[in-house]
Amino acid sequence: MTEQPDAAVAAAPKRSFFVRRVDATNHFEIFFVSAVATIILVRAILAATGWPQLGGGKIHFAHLLWGGLGMLIAIILFLAMEGRLWDALGALAAGIGFGLFIDELGKFITSDNDYFFRPVIAIIYVIFVGLFFLFRWLGSIKHLSPQTALVNAFDYAKEAVLRDMDEGERAEALFLLSRADQADPVVVALGDMLHSLEMPEKPNPSPLQTAMRWFAGLYARFVDRRWFRVIVVGWFVVISLAGLVGGLGVDLNPANMSFADVGLSVTGFVEGVLVVIGIVRGRHSRLVAYAWFERAVLVSILVGEFFEFYANQLSAVFGLLPLLLTFITIRYMIGEERKKLADAETS
Secondary structure (H helix, E strand, C coil): CCCCCCHHHHCCCCCCCCCCCCCCCHHHHHHHHHHHHHHHHHHHHHCCCCCCCCCCCCCCCCCHHHHHHHHHHHHHHHHHCCHHHHHHHHHHHHHHHHHHHCCHHHHHHHCCCCCCCCHHHHHHHHHHHHHHHHHHHCCCCCCCCCHHHHHHHHHHHHHHHHCCCCCCHHHHHHHHHHHHHHHCHHHHHHHHHHHHHCCCCCCCCCCCHHHHHHHHHHHHHCCHHHHHHHHHHHHHHHHHHHHHHHHCCCCCCCHHCCHHHHHHHHHHHHHHHHHHHHHHHCCCCHHHHHHHHHHHHHHHHHHHHHHHHHHHHHHHHHHHHHHEEEEEEHHHHHHHHHHHHHHHCCC
């Protein structure tokens, strides 16, 4: 008679080799910001110093090589070191290295190795937009499986061995454990270990943390004021309508319009139309108006800025920064309106 398999073994959860890190977004942000900052900083320094060449004669140390060194350092850190600190430093080194690498793109897509190839900044911008959406997708975990929860809880718990774990990290680890299989003895043992840890005294906040909290509190007080919302939305309406007027005011003679002119005029027109729709349809709902304003600024960031970088190179950064600030503000206001609606439905 064949022995029947144990029920617990038969019901064993399915294992997966593809387990995402719940804190991946933090590393992506370090990589993304450091890469963008590196490109801007390198081009600014080279322009300020007259585009010098490191080396002499036939020798030229292109910063592509330094970018490779940065990415090599990141690889070594990821392969050899354990701990969140080294992960962050690896992401930083990778971002700086990738920024130095991709900044030389013009030399490798032109037959004459033209570093100053005009469309290259626009192409780099498109690459970073693509990376942004890729990182956003990889960093979002909609369904946390028991296996993913347990693996990430271990990742938090090992910090207790490397250094003192603070209360926030323990709470995060325990939350992840609560999403794991509670019948798993490993989960039980890890939970007992985390509960038994003695937490260090909470250190006094640094001056930077104190300043950030002060600004956060100040913003929280102002954001609910009507005059603040009017100013923010009014500013967004003004710059969006300026795009609409610019799109209508361009010489529509194809012979007098460049590629960037066509793109900017069409984008400005679409952006302005979206703002007008938001004003009309959002008369009785701020949330509807904000949603249309958000679409308008996304069109400007994802499409219009491509043509800005194509036409104006890195000087377009100064136009991108207020757009990003406006987008962040509008997103925050949308979140606040949704919270109000949720509170109204539950009350």
